[in-house]
Amino acid sequence: MPRYAVNAGGERHVFSDLKTVMACASPLRSGDELAGLAADSELRRVAARMVLADLPLTVFLSEALVPYEEDEVTRLILDGHDVAAFAPVSHMTVGQFRDWLLSYAATSETLAALAPGLTPEMVAAVSKLMRNADLIAVAAKCRVVTAFRSTLGLPGRLGSRLQPNHPTDDPLGIAASTLDGLLFGIGDAVIGINPATDNVAACITLLSMLDEVRTRFDIPTQTCVLTHVTNSIQAIERGAPLDLVFQSIAGTEAANRGFGVSLSMLAEAQAAALSLQRGTVGTNVMYFETGQGSALSADAHHGLDQQTVEVRAYGVARPFSPLLVNTVVGFIGPEYLYDSKQIIRAGLEDHCCGKLLGVPMGVDVCYTNHAEADQDDMDVLMTLLGTAGVNFVIAVPGADDVMLNYQSLSYHDVLGLRHLLDLRPAPEFDAWLGRMGMLDSVGRLAPLAAGGLPITRLLGQGA
Incomplete structure (x- = not known):
């Protein structure tokens, strides 16, 4: 049989x-x-x-979906499994685990304690038995708090990445987009640029510019140039003011090799960033991006479905205690997520699965122009993720990234979501907005006063 x-x-x-x-x-x-x-x-x-x-949850400890001998990600997952943390659910089947996750017994505290005992395959499996509402309910109970200059993932908070990309990396254009975002209260998670020119010199130029803006206004956030990890290591060696090390990662060794990265390389970069001691309220220095379909597009999926191999990428991220992880959920294109229904489902899956593993998940709520999706669909996903307690989302000017040529959320979309769900930015950043005269008497983002806000007046004096 x-x-x-x-x-x-x-x-x-x-x-x-x-x-x-x-x-x-x-x-x-x-x-x-x-x-x-x-x-x-x-x-x-x-x-x-x-x-x-x-199936018992333990089957995923005895049957590796990607062979242990062939894949360093599998070895990382299995060798790092916390047997004691797993014990409370070790007797359960996947179906029983789903029921338990939706029960009163699965509190924020019990889920946090359980996270080290779960493997990505267990989490991927249980998510396949969940409806969208289940994914939202379970994720909303998961809290993963991280910190560098701002503290992210706290209850009642919604972080945001300010993404001021420019097609030619023009510093003035980037600075204008950054100011625009700051005036909307965006950027508490990170001010992060995808560089158009990916080399060390260009990276250092952008890092120095961002750091000058941050220090000039004493902004309690972190900056990042989303360059390859090897460029970040070289930038650190050259004395660049680097806060976070960025890298795109995937769920198999072969897919990561396609990104030009290995686990040992990530460990080297983490150690280099930690040596700078630039954080003020925490020491989480890594920033990872993932996306369903990346391993398949590299023909490095080992026959796994794209959602399962995506969750394995969160297993890669977890040991490096990242400040930020986000799935660029609709960025890879309709070949992998065809329409809004698939994009919305994937966004909720990715967020829930990452959180169950103890990873500080954010989502780039996005789509490409050749997908069967539009901005109304992104409004739906954004609102669902806000309800589910997402750590952060990404915003670009006008929701249109003119460098990467895809559609995301706008600055005012995130501001509107915060107002709708009564969410605030990270506490340190929230306090800074108050000091800069950018909040009204009840703590909402204030309109520009007749004389301009302090930040705009300062910029007018020679920025």
């Missing part, structure tokens, strides 16, 4: 291995169809979920 088999709808459904069960149980998405991994009918998808629900 096959180990992975079930009768459903009057049919016998057999699955060749655990990877196939996971792939067929995953909600439909174009990337899995492209890879030939998706269930060929809704009935087969339900059958796979029936099998998955009855």
Whole structure:
């Protein structure tokens, strides 16, 4: 009798291995169809979920989806598994685990204690049994707090990355976009630039400019140029004012090799950044970006469905105690997430799964212009994530990134979400907004006064 088999709808459904069960149980998405991994009918998808629900969580400790001998990410996950933390749920099946996560017993405190005992595969599996409302409810109970110059992930707070990209890395254009974002109260998570020219000299120029703005106005935030990790290491060696080390990561060794990165390289960069001791309220110095489909696009997914391999990327991030992790959920394109339904689902999955693993998850609520999605869809995902307690979101001028050519959220979108859900920026940044005269008597962002805000007056004196 096959180990992975079930009768459903009057049919016998057999699955060749655990990877196939996971792939067929995953909600439909174009990337899995492209890879030939998706269930060929809704009935087969339900059958796979029936099998998955009855599997013990421990199966993911004994059956590696990517071979231990071939993959340093698998070794990282299994060698770092905390048996004591896992003990409270070790007797459960995947289905029982889902029910427990939705129960009163799964509090913020118990989930935080459990996180080191969960593997990415366990978390990916349970998410496949959840509806969107389940993903929101579970994520809302997870709190992952990190800090550098500002403290992120606290209850009642919504962080934001200010993304002032420019197609030619023009410092004046970047400075204008940065000022625009600051006036909307954006940037408490990070002021982060995707450089158009990815070399060490350009990186140092942008880092120095951002640091000058930050120190001039004593802004309690961190800055980052999202360059390759090797450029960050060289910039540190040259004395650049670097706060955070950035790197795109994925869920397999082969996919990370495609990014030109290894676990040892990330450890070297973390040590270099920590040696600078630039943080004031914390020492989380790493910033990672991920996205469903990255491993498949590199043909480095080992036959895994794209959501499972995405959650393994959070397993890569976790040991490095990052300040920030975000999925660029719709950025890779409709080949992987075809339309708004798939993008919204993936955003909620990524956020919930990252949080369950103890990773400080944010989301770039975004889409490309050739996807079947629009800004109304991003409004929906943004609002759902705000309800789910997302650590931070990303905002660009007018929701249109003119350098990367994709659509995200605007500065006023994030401001509106904070008002709607009664959320505030990070406490240190919130206090700075007050000192700069940018809040009204009840703590809301204030309109420009007749004489201009202090920050605009200072900029008018020769910035």
